[in-house]
Amino acid sequence: MIAPGKAWPKMTGREEFRFLADLVLRRSTGDDTIVALQDQHSGTTRFANSQVTQNVDSRRGTLTVTVAFDGRRGTASTTDFTAGALQNVVDRAERTAKLSPKDPEYLPPPEGRSFPHRATARPETVAAGPARRLEYANEAIGQCRIENLQTAGIVSSSLSSVGIAAGNGLFAFEERTDARFSLTVQAGDATGWSAAAHRSLDHLRIQERTLVAIGKAKRSGELRELPPGRYSVILEPAAVAGLLTWVLWTLDAKSHDKGTSPFAGKLGRAVFDKRLTLQNLPDHSDLFGVGFTSEGLPSEMSTWVEQGILKQLAYDRFTARNHGVKTIPTMEAPCLSATRPSVPRIQDLVKQADRAILVTNFWYVRTVNPADLTLTGMTRDGTFLVEDGQIVAAVKNFRFHESPLRAFNQLEAWTEPAEAVTSETGKLLVPAMLIRDFNFSSVTKF
Amino acid sequence: MSTSDWAELAELALNRIRAAGADYGDIRVQNSTIQTIEGEDRRIASIRDAEDKGFGIRVLYHGGWGFAASSILSLEEVPRVADLAVDIARGSASLAREKVILVEEPVHRDRVVTAHRIDPFAVSLEQKSALLCEVMDYVQRQSEVVRSRASLWARRDRKLFMSSEGSQLDFDLLAVQGEFSATAKHDGRFASRSFSTPHLRTGYELIEDAQLLAEAPRVAAQAVEKVKAPAVQPGRYDLVLDGEHLSLTMHESCGHPSELDRALGYEANYAGTSFLTPDKRGTFRYGSPLVNLVADNTEPETLAATGYDDDGVACQKWDIVREGVFVGYCTNRETAARIGETRSRGSNRADGWGTVPMVRIANIGLEPGGESLEDLISDVKRGIYIEGHGSYSIDQRRYNFQFGGDAFWLIEDGKRTHMLRDVIYHGITPDFWRSCDGVADRAHRRRFGFITCGKGQPGQSGWMTHAASPARFRRVDVIKG
Known part of the structure; x- marks a missing residue:
């Protein structure tokens, strides 16, 4: 087995990053210089x-240097932290900057300031290595073997040192951990899935998640084929996240201003059901909040959609300045919530439904029409017919053709926000939702 | 550090792996240089010059895999990482019920260098930036075009592969690509039209030959025409798909299902499995008899034509679908053994030194037929001609797909008439390919490559080229996007 105590070379710490940044800043001749660090030790079983x-x-350390002369900017990066390599990366950034055209949108780095201190690194995740990941994988595999089921999945953990510094006094450094578990259980042709992500490896709840996936797989045995059409749907949190993520990705202010955004003309107007509110909650212990962003901006609590009304856009610093936005809102820790009355669990939504399709997850979600944010994608790993308040059958997977801007206005009932992690999104807190008239455009063969 | 120093470090790692009693081991030392220039709305938004250096060591110990990697390339770090890879492999072996066996491959000692006329890194940044700015200026001169984007990309990979079996492969590979787009607004709607060179393993001549400036006015005009075009009326249409468009259709509906690791369940938790299960090989009718899909990792300039894969297996050419029947997979040394094949097809690739190789789609292309594009269109009463890439999505077993495109023209009574917008077609993979009744000849063949093919956990980006001539498909279901 894996021998204990075989530590990797020490991760870049705060003072080491300060030393590296000072070295770069001293050597740079630019008007402005920014140094960014991403040093990650990660593993996956x-x-x-x-x-x-x-x-x-795997261990990968990357130092990125951006230098600007009179609004001409160049960026270079290296994975080599030796003195010669640092001089080389400064030289490359300077050379690039001098040959670049002047950027009319150039802004100097954000001013130095203090950043929120958050518990972004958990010692149990830092301490986890291949042996612990293997132990967790074996636990999930063992549970499935007891049920005579096949399984596929991952256990991963990582520690990152992240920093940003600039010649104007900007300095931020943070250690961040990340632990993930997901598995797909196969019962013959049927599959069930579950996933978790947390700063702490101890919060992955391997056994509980495995049992959820086993339950879905076992229930998916005999498939019924339903015709495409509009159905009431119960979207589990992962499925809600699959839709909401595209909203988050298309909120940029520049596209809004140019009229090439689904939100053009909608700032200050209703975009969701009036009971829905979308916030950034970086202090929430179940989310991946950070102290600062890759641009050197603080991450603070902010409200993006309040009772259905769009309140914020995602600003780059230039567009924010043009709009007179002093504090740029960020979105590292999204939480979609709904006003009461909510129900506690997905099973309670099932009980409320006369006839609905219960969707565990969506897969391969892509934009069909960027103007109204119509998306397409497939249901995956547990799709069921609900009748008279009960799951009565597993059904063949559907393709949907729907916009979250429409779906989130067809809200019938919802749960409290719950953890949502999928292979295509980060981690969010979102409710499970009962939504009416959701458009399934075709059916697949399984 | 020179490549001879790399070889000494690699030998050091391999000696430790051998001494530990491993079945097999290999090391990849790699230094990648990537230059990206991105323009947006007439300005250069960013120029990035990234250097990414490190090494990854893979060990097979008593039938279990271990892999460890580091960006610290030093005499102290290499043996430490080698020992860790062995330890991890021992852990995997302790849980292995079915031991990994690798099929045989001759020992290779070779050097592979991308042939090119103009080194993309030797072309000045000023020249490249000026080209992009000029292209964006041209595009935005067209009234009703409100946004423009343009970019150039180049990458050089210097890599050393050495294995415990004695293979030693030295690579110096280039890849280049350029593209731009125009977004037009009209009547509250917006639509984009784009132009892209393929990603190819060649030099900057690819960009020069593509004549981006000459294409800019046409692309801008078509963006405006597209946004003003009538929306498609849903229904069944005959489709004529151009080579660039087909590259994505082939990638998703043929490429991924032909990856043997997927068919064997390795990707069940993420990218998915495949409807092309091993029992179907040699008998399953995938397409019409006109459909010949060939994997060719030997064609010069294509992305997967790297001489050897990351198993150290020589690149090859083989059939995936012959006269409509599914006959072959993309494999590596591990999965080939699982279906009784005696040699890997050489499709095992990692996206860098820090990631472990896995089965990747080869350069799968549609073999040309005997017609011209005009012949294909002239035999269509009511259809749509589609160019380029748009929306795309497919289920996790690769049956139910849906594609858009970059530009669409209505075909009426054998003639391409006017543009349409919001065209989306969908279907079931084998039904779709069985409806193919015409493929244009070699003169119309175009290559298109992907460098962002997502697969694996942690995620990796795969590289491959898909070539095709335009092809015709009958009575495909079209909806409005």
């Missing part, structure tokens, strides 16, 4: 067909 297929551990 991956399993399929109930055995380990991939078991990896």
Whole structure:
């Protein structure tokens, strides 16, 4: 087995980053210089067909230097932190900047300031190595073997040192951990899925998640085929996140200003059901809040959609200045919530439904029409017919063709926000939702 | 550090792996240089010059895999990482019920260098930035065009692969690409039209030959025409798809299902599995008899034509679909053994030194037929001609797909008439390919590459080129996007 105590070279710490940044800043001749650090030690144990297929551990440190002369900007990066390499990366950034055209949107780096201090690194995740990941993978595989089911999934953990510094006094440094678990259980042709992500490896709840996926797989045995059409749907949090993520990605202010955004003309107007509110909650212990962003801006609590009304856009610093936005809102820790009365669990939504499709997750979600944010994607790993308050059958997977801007206005009932993690999104807190008239445009063969 | 120093470090790692009693081991030392220039709305928004150096060590110990990697390339770090890879492999082996076996591959000692006329890194940034600014200026001269984007990208990978079996492969590979787009607004709507060179393993001559400036007015005009075009009326249409468009259709509906690791369940938790299961090989009718889909990792300039893959297996050419019947997979040394094949197809690739190689789609292309594009269109009473890429999505077993495109023209009574907008077609993969009744000849063949093919956990980006001539598909279901 894996020997204990074989530590990797020490991660870049706060003072080491300060030393590296000072070195770069002293050597740079630019008007402005920004140094950014991303040093990550990560590992993933991956399993399929109930055995380990991939078991990896990797360390990558990257230092990125941006230099500007009179609004001409160049960026260079390196994974080599030796003195010669640092001189080289400064030289490359300067050379690039001098040859670049002047950027009319150039702004000097944000001023130095204090940043919120958040518990972004958990010691139990820092301490986790290949042996712990293997132990967790074995736990999930073992549970599935007891049920005579095949499984595939991952256990991963990482520690990152992240920093940003500039010649004007800007300095921020943070250690961040990330732990993830997901698995797909296969019962013959049927599948069930569950996933978790947290700063702490101890919060992955391997057994609970595995049992959820086993339950879905076992329930998906005999498939009924339903015709495409408009259905009431119960979207589990992962499915809601699959739609909401596209909203988050298309809120940029520049596209809004140019009229090439689904939100053009909608700032200050209703975009969701009036009971829905979207916020950034960086202090929430179940979200991946950070102290500062990659641009050197603080991450603070902010409200983007309040009781259905769009309140904020995603600003780059230039557009924010043009709009007179002093504090640029960020969105590292999204939470979509709804006013009461909510129900506690998804099962309670099921009980409320006369006839609905229960969707565990969406897959391969893509834009169909960027003007109204019509999306398409497939249901995946547990799609069921609900009748008279009960799950009565598993159904073949549907393709949907729907806009979240429409769906989130067809809200019938909802739960409290719950953790949502999918392979295509980050981590969010969102409610499960009962939504009427959701458009399924076609059906697949399984 | 020179490549001879790399070889010494690699030998150091391999000696430790051998001494630990491993079945197999390999090391990849790599230094990648990536230059990206991005323009937006007439300005250069960013110029980035990234250098990414490190090494990854893969070990097979008693049938279990271990992999460790580091960006610290030093005499102290290499043996430490080698030992860790062995330890991790021991852990995997302790849980292995079915041991990994690698099929045989001859030992190779070779050097692979991308042939090119103009080194993309030797072309001045001023020249490249000026080109992009000029293209964006041209595009935005067209009234009703409100946004423009343009970019150039180049990458150089210097890589050393050495294995415990004695293979030693030295790579110096280039890849280049350029593109731009125009977004037009009209009557509260907006629509984009784009132009893109393929990503190819060649030099800056790809950009020069593409004549981006000459294309700019047409692209801008078509963006305006597209946004003003009538929306498609849903229904069944015959489709004529151009080569660039087909590259994505082939990638999603043929490429991914032909990856053997997916068919064997390795990707069940993320990218998905495949409807092309091993029992279907040699008998399953995937398409019409006109459909010949060939994997060719030997065609010069294409992305997967790297001489050897990351198993150290020589690149090859083979059939995936022959006369409509599914006959072959993309494999690596591990998965080939699982279906009784005696040699890997050489499709095992990692996206850098820090990631472990996995089965990747090869350069799968549609073999040309005998017609011209005009022949294909002239035999259509009511249809749509589609160019370029748009929306795309497919289920996790690769049956139910849906594609848009970049530009659409209505075909009426054998003639391409006017543009349409919001065209989306969908179907079931084998039904769609069985409806193919015409493929244009080699003169119309175009290559298009992808460098962002997502797969694996942690996610990696795969590179491959898909070539096709335009092809015709009958009575496909079209909806309004």
